[in-house]
Amino acid sequence: MTARRATGIVSRGGSIMAKWCLAHHQENFLYTHWDDICDIMAAYDISFSIGDGLRPGSIADANDEAQFAELKVQGELTQRAWDRGVQVMNEGPGHVPMHKIQENMTKQLEWCQEAPFYTLGPLTTDVAPGYDHITSGIGAAMIGWYGCAMLCYVTPKEHLGLPNRDDVKEGVITYKIAAHAADLAKGHPGAQYRDNALSKARFEFRWEDQFNLGLDPERAREFHDETLPQDGAKTAHFCSMCGPHFCAMKITEDVREYARKQGVSEEEVLSQGLDDKSKEFLDQGSEIYQKS
Amino acid sequence: MIANKEEAQSPSRESLPCSTRVYLSGSQYPDIKVPMREIALHDTHSVNGQVHPNEPVRVYDTSGPWGDPEFTGLVTEGLPATRDSWVHSRGDVEAYEGREVCPGDNGYLSTKHAESAAESRADAALKRFPGLKRKPLRASKGHPVTQLWYARQGIVTPEMEFIAIRENMGRAKMAEESRTLNQTSLEHQHPGQPWGASIPDQITPEFVRDEVARGRAIIPCNINHPELEPMIIGRNFLVKINANIGNSAVASSIEEEVEKMRWAIKWGGGYRHGPLDRQKYSCHPRMDFEELSRANRHGADLPGTGESQWACRGFDMGNFQGHAH
Numbered sequence: 001m002t003a004r005r006a007t008g009i010v011s012r013g014g015s016i017m018a019k020w021c022l023a024h025h026q027e028n029f030l031y032t033h034w035d036d037i038c039d040i041m042a043a044y045d046i047s048f049s050i051g052d053g054l055r056p057g058s059i060a061d062a063n064d065e066a067q068f069a070e071l072k073v074q075g076e077l078t079q080r081a082w083d084r085g086v087q088v089m090n091e092g093p094g095h096v097p098m099h100k101i102q103e104n105m106t107k108q109l110e111w112c113q114e115a116p117f118y119t120l121g122p123l124t125t126d127v128a129p130g131y132d133h134i135t136s137g138i139g140a141a142m143i144g145w146y147g148c149a150m151l152c153y154v155t156p157k158e159h160l161g162l163p164n165r166d167d168v169k170e171g172v173i174t175y176k177i178a179a180h181a182a183d184l185a186k187g188h189p190g191a192q193y194r195d196n197a198l199s200k201a202r203f204e205f206r207w208e209d210q211f212n213l214g215l216d217p218e219r220a221r222e223f224h225d226e227t228l229p230q231d232g233a234k235t236a237h238f239c240s241m242c243g244p245h246f247c248a249m250k251i252t253e254d255v256r257e258y259a260r261k262q263g264v265s266e267e268e269v270l271s272q273g274l275d276d277k278s279k280e281f282l283d284q285g286s287e288i289y290q291k292s
Numbered sequence: 293m294i295a296n297k298e299e300a301q302s303p304s305r306e307s308l309p310c311s312t313r314v315y316l317s318g319s320q321y322p323d324i325k326v327p328m329r330e331i332a333l334h335d336t337h338s339v340n341g342q343v344h345p346n347e348p349v350r351v352y353d354t355s356g357p358w359g360d361p362e363f364t365g366l367v368t369e370g371l372p373a374t375r376d377s378w379v380h381s382r383g384d385v386e387a388y389e390g391r392e393v394c395p396g397d398n399g400y401l402s403t404k405h406a407e408s409a410a411e412s413r414a415d416a417a418l419k420r421f422p423g424l425k426r427k428p429l430r431a432s433k434g435h436p437v438t439q440l441w442y443a444r445q446g447i448v449t450p451e452m453e454f455i456a457i458r459e460n461m462g463r464a465k466m467a468e469e470s471r472t473l474n475q476t477s478l479e480h481q482h483p484g485q486p487w488g489a490s491i492p493d494q495i496t497p498e499f500v501r502d503e504v505a506r507g508r509a510i511i512p513c514n515i516n517h518p519e520l521e522p523m524i525i526g527r528n529f530l531v532k533i534n535a536n537i538g539n540s541a542v543a544s545s546i547e548e549e550v551e552k553m554r555w556a557i558k559w560g561g562g563y564r565h566g567p568l569d570r571q572k573y574s575c576h577p578r579m580d581f582e583e584l585s586r587a588n589r590h591g592a593d594l595p596g597t598g599e600s601q602w603a604c605r606g607f608d609m610g611n612f613q614g615h616a617h
Contacts, residue, residue, distance in 0.1 A: 042436035044429075047512040078507075085436030085444075087510040089525055105487075114508045116525045146487050149509070149525045150532040163537070165555055172535050172559040179531035187484015188530060189493050190463035196478045197349045201333065206346075209333045212310045213349060215560070257339045 001066035007057035010094075014053020034077055038084040047087040049118060050074045055094035059126050062096040063103060075111035089149065092119035095126060101139055105146040116149035123154070132158035133174040140175060144182025151175050169216075176215050203249050207234045304554035305358060313353065313360045316457050320497060321450040325374075326457040327360070327521065329353040350461060352530065356521060358554045367550040370425070373518035378450045379429065382442075385515055386432035429515050437515055443505035451511050451522040452500040458522075459495040459529055489527050503528060533560070 002008050009015045017028050030037065041048065054070040056062045074090045081088045090112050092104055101122060108117045121136030122143065128135050136154040144151055155163040155171035163171065183191040194213060201209035211220040224233075227240035238247040259266045307313075310332045315325040333346035357363045357371050365371060379385060400406040431437040442449050474480060484491070492499055503509040509526025525532050535556045 042438055042441070043431040044514050044516060045436070045438040046514050047510050082440070082507050085438050085441040087438055087440045087504070087512070088507065089510055109488075114506070114527070116508070116510055116527065118525070144531040145485075147489055147527040148531070149527050149529070150534060153533055153535045165552065168535060168537055168552070168556050169559050172533070172556055175533040175535075176560045179533050182531045184482075185484055186486045186489060186491060186531075187482070188463070188491055189481070190461055191530075192481040193478055194349060194351060196480060197333070197346075200336075200346075200478065204336050206334050206336065208310070209346070212308070212331050213333075217309050253339060260340070 001064075001069060002054060005056075005058075005064065005066065006060035009054060010057025011051065011053040011055055013051050014055075017053055031073075031077075034080055035084065038081050038086050041081070041086045042084055045087070047089065048077075048081055050077055050088060050090050052091040052093065055092065055120070056096065058095050059097055059123075062093065062122075063100045067093065068107060071107060072111055075113065078112045078115045089116040089118050092117050092143075092148070093122045094120060096122040096124065096139060098124050098139070098142060101142050102146050105143055105148060109147060117143075117147065118150040118152065119143055119148050120152040121154055123158075129159050130156055132156065133171050137174040137178045140178035141181045144179055145185040148182075151179055173215050180215075203253075205235065205237045205249070207236075302551050302554065304551055304558050305361075307359075307361055308558075313362075314350070318450070318453045318457060320448060321453050324450050324454050324457075326454055327353045327356075328458075328461070329355075329359075352458065352461070354560050355554070355557045357519075359558065367546050371519040373426070375451075375513070375518035375520065375522075376426075379437075379515045379518060382437070382449075384431060384433040384435065384437055385429040387427040387429055390428045426516075426518075439504050439511040439513060440507070443501045446501070448497045448501050451513055452504070453497040454522045455511065455524045455529075456495050456497040456500050459500075459524065463494060491528050495529070500524065 009018055017030070021028055026032075040046075052067070052070060052074070054066045056064060056067055061067070071090075071092075078088045078090065090108060092108060096104060101124075104119075104122070105117065108115075119140070121132075122139035123132055123136040124139045125135050133154050133156050136158070140148075140151040153171040153175040155167040157163040157167045180191070184195070198210060198213040201207075201213060207224065211217045211224070214220045224239065228236070233239075236244075237250045237253070238244045242248070244250075255266055259268070264272075308329070308331075311329050312332070314328050314330045316328065317326070318324040328350045329352075331349045331351065333348060336344040336346060338344070353359060357365060395401065395403050395406045398406065400409065435441060439449060439451060443452075500509070500511075503524075503526050504511060509524050509529060511522055511524050513520055513522055523532065537552045537556055
């Protein structure tokens with residue numbers, strides 16, 4: 001089934017087992033001894049993460065016959081492990097374009113009777129070596145939302161080399177984003193609390209709090225300080241993106257404060273303000289650019 | 293990845309800013325200590341001069357004992373065996389003499405192979421740590437000792453209550469309030485689209501038990517990994533991630549390897565530990581706190597202290613051999 005694939009078998013374990021099967025002209029011994037293995041697992045409470053040796057290694061091979069045939073076998077093995085009291089999750093792809101991701105989740109839930117799914121990404125395109133934490137983070141967020149229980153991270157070095165510590169951090173944070181985005185989309189009660197707290201801090205120009213509530217406080221601070229390193233800027237009601245006069249949040253805050261003072265609603269202030277401005281604009285001869 | 297040997301201080305142990313480690317205890321099992329990170333916030337200063345305090349925010353903490361500034365441990369000594377009493381109190385396990393370490397455990401074909409490797413490269417010699425403190429445990433009463441089995445018997449384990457507290461984080465209150473509050477409230481939340489998942493307002497120990505019993509969630513927790521902080525993987529719980537870190541087969545000390553692991557869990561991953569350059573093992577621990585395993589070239593030489601639980605890949609021979617003992 002993999003002979004016609006664009007990228008054949010890309011799983012290390014899968015290729016080792018395929019080689020073993022060819023060398024010995026026998027069925028995979030892990031398959032033929034499954035029940036015995038389950039008994040060992042049960043005596044120690046070791047959980048299975050049933051591997052997907054035939055996962056697609058390219059967009060071209062996504063959702064193909066080999067991949068789904070293996071998923072069906074995973075379902076069978078899951079049931080047999082459960083019969084012997086062993087905990088199980090199932091591993092999944094791989095490389096899958098966005099519109100084919102949900103099918104993976106739906107079939108896994110059905111064929112593996114809702115055992116937890118655990119996927120590598122999936123990577124949603126093959127064209128970005130060096131950025132595969134992003135290509136896969138997109139797929140991870142989607143499949144996490146659809147019901148995938150655990151996401152195996154991918155670093156920027158995927159397909160290219162051994163990740164260093166910066167790559168590890170980049171990959172972990174990328175996947176924290178994917179997992180949290182999925183939690184929000186699924187509607188876990190309380191999942192949004194941290195978002196709300198951070199947004200409040202951002203809106204109130206509590207810069208330190210905004211940094212600290214983030215997944216990567218160090219980077220947030222570093223980026224901010226690149227242009228505004230002064231201590232005073234940590235309480236300033238603007239950042240270097242729009243400057244002091246055009247901060248949308250500052251303007252909104254001014255509007256709200258004005259409304260409080262006048263005892264009117266924000267909508268009234270805005271419409272009143274617009275009327276004033278409109279009048280001013282017309283009085284000045286409708287010139288867009290004024291001489292100063 | 294290669295850690296920098298020159299670093300006097302390990303960056304992985306520096307706390308994230310304005311954060312403190314807090315612990316919550318259980319009600320059914322009062323001795324359990326569930327870690328969380330609490331982020332302290334500044335007061336709000338309104339334009340009109342009013343000052344409002346902001347409550348600290350608690351978040352899921354994956355950094356394990358190393359993430360607690362109070363913790364002083366040695367990597368060669370391993371971590372506190374928190375679950376030891378939980379496992380033994382169930383009265384269904386026995387300790388036995390583990391077999392001797394053999395060359396295959398460390399990736400060598402024979403004793404001769406191991407010796408010649410040690411001679412050719414000084415750093416390839418295996419270190420033995422004298423601190424082996426435990427004998428391996430296995431089931432002794434003829435039934436599985438899995439969380440699945442306990443769950444099916446209707447037993448709520450300490451692991452289950454630990455997870456309920458860890459996943460819950462005050463969500464019941466928020467679920468109730470989010471329906472009545474407007475967008476300016478911190479408790480406000482959009483309704484989700486769970487695609488058929490059964491996500492409750494509150495994660496109770498009983499809910500954890502039920503999900504495990506029906507196979508919809510797993511608690512990876514090998515009885516020989518008493519250091520681990522229980523976590524759960526299932527579609528009705530928070531989505532988990534895991535991180536793989538590779539150590540070099542050429543040179544890496546136990547300290548360096550633990551440092552890499554701490555780095556990953558500081559930022560919120562767990563890790564799977566495998567020498568990616570040699571592609572020999574590929575292990576899948578839970579995403580949470582992990583202590584270094586007896587994987588790879590350290591073999592079973594590590595004190596039986598360093599390890600957390602591993603899940604095994606059914607089709608991956610390397611994994612299975614590495615971790616089924």
